[in-house]
Amino acid sequence: MREFVKAVNDHDLAAAAAMTDDPDTAEQALTATFRGMGNATAHLSTLESLRGTLTTHIAWKLPDGNKTETTGTIGRLEDGKVPWSPHIIDSRLQPGGRLVYSRDLDLESPVIDRNRNDIMKWQTVTDVAIALDAPPGDVAALADVLHGIDQTITAESIAAGIAETEQELSASTRDAAAGVPATQASGRYVVITLRPADVDPLRADLDAIASVALPQRGRLLTVDPAVHSPALDGIPEVWRGILAESAGWSVDIDNPGHDDDVRVQAKSPEDVQNIPTTMDLEAQKAAQLAVDSATRPAAIVALTPSKGGVLAVAQNAAASARGPVALNGLYAPGSVFSLVTASAALDNADIGPDDIVGCPAQVTVDGRTVFNPDDLDLGPVTLTQAFAATCLTTLATLTGALPDGALPDTAEALGVGADFDTPGLTTLTGSVPPTEPGAARVEAGIGQGPVAASPFGMAVVAATLANGGDRIAPMLVVGKKATAADPPTTVSKDTANAVRLMMHEAVAMGNASALRDIDGLAGVAGTAEVTDRRAHGWFVGILGDMAFAVFVQGAGSSQPATDVTRVFLDALGATPDDGS
Structure with a gap:
């Protein structure tokens, strides 16, 4: 015994x-x-x-x-x-x-925005699943029923999905035989998952197809089906983790043939009223409206500089086809990288915003010849005027005078190159590799060559400048700020204030003057040349307690980015400048 x-x-x-x-x-x-x-x-x-x-x-x-x-x-x-x-x-x-x-989790706890509006709730969804051995007639009938909801669903796409599922099942069976548990054994292919409002009108037609099953399950979904954002993709995991901290539990006896379990012991979950986020539903809807107005892949990321909160993350369908590009798509920032280069010069090169610099049509620095767009030649001007006018030749000259490491260090201090671990978000900010003096460093100074940034990374740059040079710690779920492996060097408050004033000048009479009627807006518009492709368009701005980046892939100029920005700010009710 x-x-x-x-x-x-x-x-x-x-x-x-x-x-x-x-x-x-x-x-x-x-x-x-x-x-x-x-x-x-x-x-x-x-x-x-x-x-x-x-x-x-x-x-x-x-x-x-x-x-x-x-x-x-x-x-x-x-x-x-x-x-x-x-x-x-x-x-x-x-x-x-x-x-x-x-x-036992309190699944009734909603995810809310900063104004206490419900963003996501636990809801019952229905999987529309078809048997892997379904006859062709059933496949065609299912495609006819679902095509009205999703036009990408066809008999061919369902057949391809069935074939892929069969291959996965075959592989998992081989794995199981080798001692690895099978991961799939349903014998069905889930064609689509639908909310009640979508599946209920189709239920009779779906029930009539013999090889189709309609299992139900719970999922955390947006309350408004029209609201979608890459920023919400990681929320279910964080939501469940928070609920687990206050979870109840139960132990029951499950006897065969008995409908009711015998309760051994249980503890009820603690009430979790809601899971608060920093997002703003109105800002999110405005951002989505704006990116949907673009004909090319477009994304917007908006943050609050004062707290680092994520206000909105939106991208259109063309961008979403490439993945969550708003948060981790890396692209050449081009001339909007002047925010970093100017900050590095102000902090390291003994120059001020009112100092006179040259803005020739072209200049050769450390073996790299740089041309201004449209052969722009302003001659001697202040650094603020050169910044506002997108004088690439000025930026190249400033870069050549920077000490080693100044450019990548400043970029990381502002946010590009920072490795944030943010609960609920998977992000990449960008990369500014250290370079030896020469052509590569000059290219980096104008946002080309080895430099890459994401829309999220450029939004962090704007937020950090608006925060007086102290790099923000991004946050999506209230109370769960991002951490970073290495504390950055900081950009001085004087430098941050100077760059913000230069951004105001760029809106008033420079590269972002298309938006000069928006009261209080500071920003910089620009393009990023890409070899053998159309240039990307950018706008990076600050308005009140909002810092944001707008990106349009293959835009050809900065105008599509400023157009998207206008739609965004108009939808938010930004006040036009009355000229007083």
């Missing part, structure tokens, strides 16, 4: 079962219960009562650290074997039954 108890406590279920008079049944029952209990640890002990019977006591330590216990009975050894009975585990357990541990 002591050996049986020890084997159970060591979780050596096969050895424990072998000591019983029914090893196969005992091993199945013990295995089912331990799996049902989430492989909780158990401590079995036996006690002889005053009436001469043996009782069992199992103290369970659950996967979440909570504890419960079960009691039962155990027969005396006969012929050196333990008489097997499920009552050894619990006296209420019947043959074929098992114990089941469950986490």
Whole structure:
């Protein structure tokens, strides 16, 4: 008996079962219960009562650290074997039954925006799944029913999905044979997942197709189907993690043939009223409206400089086809990288915004010849005037005078190259590799060559400048700020203020003057040349407590980016400058 108890406590279920008079049944029952209990640890002990019977006591330590216990009975050894009975585990357990541990989350907790509007809620969705051996007629019928909801669904696309699922099943079967558990065994291909409002009108037609099944499950979804953002993709994991911190739990006896489980013990979850985020639904809708107005792939990222909160992240369908480009798509920033180059010069090159610099049509610096757009030649002007006019030749000259490491260090201090770990967000900010003096460094200074930035990274640059040079720590879920591996050097407050004034000048009479009627807007517009492709368009701006970046891939000029910016700000109700 002591050996049986020890084997159970060591979780050596096969050895424990072998000591019983029914090893196969005992091993199945013990295995089912331990799996049902989430492989909780158990401590079995036996006690002889005053009436001469043996009782069992199992103290369970659950996967979440909570504890419960079960009691039962155990027969005396006969012929050196333990008489097997499920009552050894619990006296209420019947043959074929098992114990089941469950986490109980407060699934009614919504995800809200900063104005306490519901963004996401737990909802029931329906998977439209078709059998892998469905006849061609059923495939065609399903395509006809679903084509009105999603025009990409055709008989051919369903057939391709079935074939891919069959290949995955075949591979998982081979893996299982090699000792790796199979990951798929449904025998069905899920064509689409629908909300109730979408599936209900189709239910009768779908039910009429013999090889189609409509299983339901819960999912955290946006309350408004029209609201979608790469920033929301990671929210379900964070939401579930927060709920788990206040989760309840239960242990039940699941007996076959009985509709109701027998409750062993339970603790109700603590009430979690909501999961607050920094997002703003109105800003998100405005950003989505703006990017949808673009004919080429476009993205917007908006942040609050004062707290680092993510206000909105939007991209149009053309951009989404390339992935979450707003958060981690890396592109040449081109002339909007002047925000970094000018900051580096102000902090490291003994120059001020009102100092006179040259802006010739072309200049050769460290072996690299740089041309201004449209042969722009302003002659001697202030640094602010050169910045506002997108004098690439000025930026190239400033870059050549920078000390080693100044450009990448300044970029990281502003946000490009920073490696943020933000709960709920997967982001890349960009890269500004250190370069030796020469053509590569000059190219970096004008946002070309080895330099790359994401729309998110450029939004962080604007937010950091608006925050007085202190790099923001991005945040999506309130109270869960980003962390970064290395603390950055900081851009001085004087430099940040000077660059912001230069951005105002660029809107007033420079490269972003198309937006000069928007009161209080500071920003810089620009293009990024790409070899053998149309130039990208950018606008990076600050308006009140909002810093944002607009990106249009292959725009050909900065105008599409400023057009998208106008739609965004108009939708937000930005006030036109009355000229006073």
